[in-house]
Each structure stands twice: as structure tokens, then as C-alpha cells.
Amino acid sequence: MVFVNRQTELNWLEEVYRSGRAQLLVLYGRRRVGKTELLRFFCREKKHVFFVADLAPDREQLAAFSQRLWERAYGQAETGFSFPSWEAAFRFMGGLARQEQLIVVLDEFPYLMEANPAIPSILQKVWDEELRNTGVICILCGSYVGVMEREVLGYKSALYGRRTGQYLIEPLHFHDIAGFFPGRDSLWLVEAYAVLGGVPAYLLEFMDEDDLFAGIARRVLRRGTFLYEEPRFLLMQELREPANYFAVLRAIAHGKTRLNEITQAAGLHDRSATSRYLDILRDMGLIRRLVPVTEKQPQKSRRGIYRLRDQFLRFWFRFVYPNRSDLEEGETERVLETRIKPHFPDFVGPVFEEVCRQHLRFLGQRGKLSFYPYRLGSWWDGQNELDLLAINEDESAILVGECKWWGKPVGANVLSELQQKVKAVVPHFQRPPQVYYALFARNGFSEELHQKAAERHDLLLIEACQFHGNGNL
Known part of the structure; x- marks a missing residue:
């Protein structure tokens, strides 16, 4: 499996693992984003139980989870064996985690809740009475972001206040x-x-x-x-x-x-x-x-x-x-x-705008802008639209930008139009901010624009061909 820029997530998981304390983690994100592969990569060469829930009835899921626990404990499956209840299974899991540090992944956790809505309450009870005093690292993983935030992380959830950490796995950036x-x-x-x-x-x-x-x-x-x-x-x-x-x-x-x-x-x-x-x-x-x-x-x-x-x-x-x-x-x-x-x-044009916003964020993180973009997005009103608007923390400076996925070079007229649009956004600030400009182009800029950029400190010209995987110019 190829892992690209998931080092931050792996570092977080490894840090949790090295703590030596009981952990109840929530890891979630949309389907296909790589959650399961990330967890499998993390679990390799560590003592673990990896259980993936599905749409089967509750009794069948309990039996499948019981088999995974039994195999972890005794090295082989026990055909037909099942704990009588989820509480019994979770308490057995706690017993295993008293002997050694143990990772238990409950993947597709919302399916378990759908089959048995009492699962969070049962887990909360066993956590309070037993699991929190063991070496277990229990990871609840799910793809339906809203369900995970509402039913697992939310204030009304039975597990509220028990989790020791959570991580939203996002799609990769450009x-x-x-x-x-x-x-x-x-x-x-x-x-x-x-x-x-x-x-x-x-x-x-x-x-x-x-x-x-x-x-x-x-x-x-x-x-x-x-x-x-x-x-x-x-x-x-x-x-x-x-x-x-x-x-x-x-x-x-x-x-x-x-x-x-x-x-x-x-x-x-x-x-x-x-x-x-x-x-x-x-x-x-x-x-x-x-x-x-x-x-x-x-x-x-x-x-x-x-x-x-x-x-x-x-x-x-x-x-x-x-x-x-x-x-x-x-x-x-x-x-x-x-x-x-x-x-x-x-x-491609609207996606190029998003790529340019991401690139500007990278530049800000590396100190290559006149200020750090505390807020970054786009802006519009009834008559005007800015592809890109970055604002510093105290709103004393802004950077406005246009992103052109054109086959021809971008000319000075685009800068002139951008300067006119700025007049519409400035009244949204308590005091007139210092204005900087950024133009992004697929196919370069006119000689006139290059000359303007060389003469002034407030204009940044960036061609798409200058994008690199590390975010540097």
C-alpha cells in the first residue's frame, strides 16, 4: 500500500501507543480516504485485534468479534464460539489488555450501532469499570462523518467525555x-x-x-x-x-x-x-x-x-x-x-482556484508571504467575485488573487480588474487594510505584467508549472 503524507496521522497514533495508558480513540473520515489502510499499517508488528463491522445482524457481529478475540488469546479460532453479550466480550478484551498492551480496532463502528444501538452505552460502562485501567488502545473508526460526530463524539453520546483523542482523516491536498x-x-x-x-x-x-x-x-x-x-x-x-x-x-x-x-x-x-x-x-x-x-x-x-x-x-x-x-x-x-x-x-478552472488557495496556504506556512493567511478563502457579493482572499489575524492586511486556467498568458488587464474589485471588499473591514495582489496562471504572464511585478513589492506572480509536491516555488 502507498502512503503519501500520512506521516502526521501515523506520528499521532505512535505517540498515543507509546504513552502506555489506556486510550479510547475516534478516527473518522469519508469513505475511500484510507482510514482502514492507515490503521492496518499502524497495527502491523503490534499486538492487535482488527474487527471490521458490516450490515450483518447483531448476533452474527458479536460472534465474529468473539472469534477475533479468542484467536488473539489462544492463537486459533474456536468454531461456533461466541460470548453471550457485548459486555462479556468487552470485559474479556480488558482481561487481555491487562496482560499486555493491546490495540483493538472496531472499524465501521456505525454499523455496530445500527445493529445494536446500545453498543456505545455498553462500551462506556465497561470502560468506566474496567478498560480505563488496562493497556488497551481501543480505536472506533467510521466513515459516516455526521454519525461519528453526533453519535460518538457528540455531547449526548454515551461515550462523551471518555474519548482520549480523535482524528478526522481528510482527503489529501494537491x-x-x-x-x-x-x-x-x-x-x-x-x-x-x-x-x-x-x-x-x-x-x-x-x-x-x-x-x-x-x-x-x-x-x-x-x-x-x-x-x-x-x-x-x-x-x-x-x-x-x-x-x-x-x-x-x-x-x-x-x-x-x-x-x-x-x-x-x-x-x-x-x-x-x-x-x-x-x-x-x-x-x-x-x-x-x-x-x-x-x-x-x-x-x-x-x-x-x-x-x-x-x-x-x-x-x-x-x-x-x-x-x-x-x-x-x-x-x-x-x-x-x-x-x-x-x-x-x-x-479544471474552479479546481485550479482551490489548488491556488492551497498553494498560498503552503507559502504562508513557509514564511514566503508578507503575512500569514489567518483566514483564507474566496469572496463574492452581488456584482464582484474574488477567486482568492487571504486576511491576516488583525485584519490590517489582505491578499487578493485571481486564478486563470487559460491557454494564453495573463495580461495586465487582469490586474487592473482585480484592483477595481478590491474597492468592493475594503468596506468590509473596520479600517482600510494594506492590500497585496497575487495572480496565478496556467500559461504564464505578459511582459508588461512581469515588468510591473519587478517594480512593486505588493504583486506576486505564480505559474502553475512552479507548483511542486513540497509546496515550494
């Missing part, structure tokens, strides 16, 4: 994916990130692909491949009304970002139902609600818009889902040549 594709140039990496995002399971599918479009044809557009069916399986496994969620996701993928627009495009005609679907998709980590970075109370803002967090879902709902009939008939090349390639630069 700069991280270079580890999957050594030797590829930055433009290739931006386009690959636009298609696959930062989900390791998707990136692994393309590790041997040199030609991105050929890889799309082979691994995304062809029937029977993992990625061709992935979003369908992902949503149908988790949701009771997949058709409505499909309609919502397709609407967002096609540029509908506000509640009313999504409701109409999805054919739902019910804002409250759409809002419920959006909340669940946010819980799953598949979409996000964005507000202008100047908003002081984002949750209460009426200017929120919805975007897909998962780049591959955006690609799939934009190009695969609408063309399923042709793809089912084997028209892979025709779909690629006539439906995807002509629109691909426009499709």
Missing part, C-alpha cells in the same frame, strides 16, 4: 498527490487532481497512467471498472433515497450552488427537502457550504453556496452520469472526444 505520480509535471498534476481529487483509492487507480485522458477512458468511462460505478455504490450503500441525492449532486456538479437553484434543477420543488438532503451530504463529507471569507458568523450567513468537496464526484456527475446511455453502448471514445475534452479546461 501538493500531496505528487507522491502517487513521480515525474509528472505540475500541469498534469492539476488536471489529475481535478478529476480524482485527494482520495487515495482513486489516485491509486491512475498510478500507472501517463496519459490522463487515456486513463479516464480506461478507468472511468469503461463499464465494469471500479471508478465507473463508484459513486453509485457509494450513495446506494449509504442512502435510502439515492435518486433524489443523485439529482442534487448532479445539479451542484453542473454549477447550481444556491438552495433555490439546486431545488429547481433537481426537480424537487421543496426547499425543506433539498435542505435535508444537503445536510446529509455534508454529514457524509461529499459537499460543503461556502460563505465569503469576510463573514464573521458563517453558520448564520445567508450568502452560503454549495460545492462538491469530492472532485471525482464532480467529474462523474458532470461527464459520466449524463452520458451513461452512450457509455453502456461502448461509446467511450466518442464521449471522451466530444463531451469531455472540449469542456475540460473550463471544468
Whole structure:
């Protein structure tokens, strides 16, 4: 298994392990993000019990977990054996952890709770009475982000106050994916990130692909491949009304970002139902609600818009889902040549904006900007839009940016337009901030712009070809 930039997570787990104390950890994140492989890598060469729950009835899951514990204790499975209850199984687990430090992973923990809602209360009871005084490292792992935050980490959860640590495993950032594709140039990496995002399971599918479009044809557009069916399986496994969620996701993928627009495009005609679907998709980590970075109370803002967090879902709902009939008939090349390639630069544009924001964060962390971007995002009002707006901690300085995924060099007119847009954002600050400018381009800048950048200290020009995996210029 390839691990790229998961060293922070592994260091955290190793530090917990070395503490020698009982630990109740919660590790969660969306599906395919690499949680299970991360935990398997961590557990190797350590005494552990690794149990993956599923949709089986409670009695069968208890029997399966009992077998894993028995095998850990006695070196072999005991056919037909099962503890009489989860409490008995957890107490036996505690007995094993008194003899030696023991990692116990309960993967897909929400499935256990679905089969037996009392599981958190039972675990809490045994933890209080016994487990906290042993050498156990119990890791509860789950993919449904909202369920884990609400039912395991939440104030009303039976386990509230017992956890000793938690970690949300996020998809990889743009700069991280270079580890999957050594030797590829930055433009290739931006386009690959636009298609696959930062989900390791998707990136692994393309590790041997040199030609991105050929890889799309082979691994995304062809029937029977993992990625061709992935979003369908992902949503149908988790949701009771997949058709409505499909309609919502397709609407967002096609540029509908506000509640009313999504409701109409999805054919739902019910804002409250759409809002419920959006909340669940946010819980799953598949979409996000964005507000202008100047908003002081984002949750209460009426200017929120919805975007897909998962780049591959955006690609799939934009190009695969609408063309399923042709793809089912084997028209892979025709779909690629006539439906995807002509629109691909426009499709990559919004992702390039996100890549530029990530890159700016990297530069700030390395002290290569005039100030650290305490808040970083985008900004818009009724008439103006900034691809990028960074604000320092006391709001005395801002950096505004434009990101152009154009085939031609960016000219000085873009800087002039950006300077005009700044006039709309400055009134959102208590006092006029110092303004810096950043322009990002796919294909370079005009000679005039280079001359301006050489003459002034407040203008940063960055070409996409300057992106590297370590985030340096």
C-alpha cells in the first residue's frame, strides 16, 4: 500500500501507543480516504485485534468479534464460539489488555450501532469499570462523518467525555498527490487532481497512467471498472433515497450552488427537502457550504453556496452520469472526444482556484508571504467575485488573487480588474487594510505584467508549472 503524507496521522497514533495508558480513540473520515489502510499499517508488528463491522445482524457481529478475540488469546479460532453479550466480550478484551498492551480496532463502528444501538452505552460502562485501567488502545473508526460526530463524539453520546483523542482523516491536498505520480509535471498534476481529487483509492487507480485522458477512458468511462460505478455504490450503500441525492449532486456538479437553484434543477420543488438532503451530504463529507471569507458568523450567513468537496464526484456527475446511455453502448471514445475534452479546461478552472488557495496556504506556512493567511478563502457579493482572499489575524492586511486556467498568458488587464474589485471588499473591514495582489496562471504572464511585478513589492506572480509536491516555488 502507498502512503503519501500520512506521516502526521501515523506520528499521532505512535505517540498515543507509546504513552502506555489506556486510550479510547475516534478516527473518522469519508469513505475511500484510507482510514482502514492507515490503521492496518499502524497495527502491523503490534499486538492487535482488527474487527471490521458490516450490515450483518447483531448476533452474527458479536460472534465474529468473539472469534477475533479468542484467536488473539489462544492463537486459533474456536468454531461456533461466541460470548453471550457485548459486555462479556468487552470485559474479556480488558482481561487481555491487562496482560499486555493491546490495540483493538472496531472499524465501521456505525454499523455496530445500527445493529445494536446500545453498543456505545455498553462500551462506556465497561470502560468506566474496567478498560480505563488496562493497556488497551481501543480505536472506533467510521466513515459516516455526521454519525461519528453526533453519535460518538457528540455531547449526548454515551461515550462523551471518555474519548482520549480523535482524528478526522481528510482527503489529501494537491501538493500531496505528487507522491502517487513521480515525474509528472505540475500541469498534469492539476488536471489529475481535478478529476480524482485527494482520495487515495482513486489516485491509486491512475498510478500507472501517463496519459490522463487515456486513463479516464480506461478507468472511468469503461463499464465494469471500479471508478465507473463508484459513486453509485457509494450513495446506494449509504442512502435510502439515492435518486433524489443523485439529482442534487448532479445539479451542484453542473454549477447550481444556491438552495433555490439546486431545488429547481433537481426537480424537487421543496426547499425543506433539498435542505435535508444537503445536510446529509455534508454529514457524509461529499459537499460543503461556502460563505465569503469576510463573514464573521458563517453558520448564520445567508450568502452560503454549495460545492462538491469530492472532485471525482464532480467529474462523474458532470461527464459520466449524463452520458451513461452512450457509455453502456461502448461509446467511450466518442464521449471522451466530444463531451469531455472540449469542456475540460473550463471544468479544471474552479479546481485550479482551490489548488491556488492551497498553494498560498503552503507559502504562508513557509514564511514566503508578507503575512500569514489567518483566514483564507474566496469572496463574492452581488456584482464582484474574488477567486482568492487571504486576511491576516488583525485584519490590517489582505491578499487578493485571481486564478486563470487559460491557454494564453495573463495580461495586465487582469490586474487592473482585480484592483477595481478590491474597492468592493475594503468596506468590509473596520479600517482600510494594506492590500497585496497575487495572480496565478496556467500559461504564464505578459511582459508588461512581469515588468510591473519587478517594480512593486505588493504583486506576486505564480505559474502553475512552479507548483511542486513540497509546496515550494
